[in-house]
Amino acid sequence: MEGYTFSTDVRVRFADTDAQGIAHNASYLVWFEVARVEYLRAYAGGYQALRDLGIEALVLESFCRYVVPARFDDELRLHARCVDLRGARFRYEYAIVRADGVLMAEGFTAHACVDAVTFKPTRVPGWLADAIGSAESSSAPEASST
Secondary structure, X not given: OOOOXXXXXXXXXXXXXXXXXXXXXXXXXXXXXXXXXXXXXXXXXXXXXXXXXXXXXXXXXXXXXXXXXXXXXXXXXXXXXXXXXXXOEEEEEEEEEEOOOOEEEEEEEEEEEEEOOOOOEOOOXXXXXXXXXXXXXXXXXXXXXX
16 A cells, blocks of 8 residues: 555454454554564564663554454454654554455554653664655555564
8 A cells, every 4th residue: 555664464253243244343453563663673673672671652642543344364464654743753654455455444543752760751762763764765565564
C-alpha cells in the first residue's frame, strides 16, 4: 500500500471473532500492536531493545476506523508507518487490507517514551529516531514480514 514502509501478515483466528464469525473490534488494536512490534523488530532491533535500556513506549491514544468487517480465516496485511517523531512522542499509522486488496480498517496509535521506573517522559533514543528516520525516508519497496 502506497506510503507505508512496512507490512506483515496475519490470518483472522476463530478467537478473534464473535458468534457471527466477525472480528471483534478489539482485535484491530491487537493487530495494530502486531504491526508495531514487527516494525520495530525489522527496523530498530525490536521493542525489547528499548526495554533493555529502561525505557517503555506507552500508548497515549488509539483510533480505529472500521471500513469492512474482517471475518474468520480472512488473510490480512497489516501496513504500518511511524510519523511525527518529536521529543518523547511518536505516532504509528496503520492500514489493514484483506488479501484481495479491500481496505478493512485504518487508524493510528500515539506513543510516548518514558523512564520505566519513574514513568517520566524521556526523549526517543537517538538510535531509534535514526532507525525510524531511515525506514521512513527509504524509497525502497515496503519491507514485509510474513
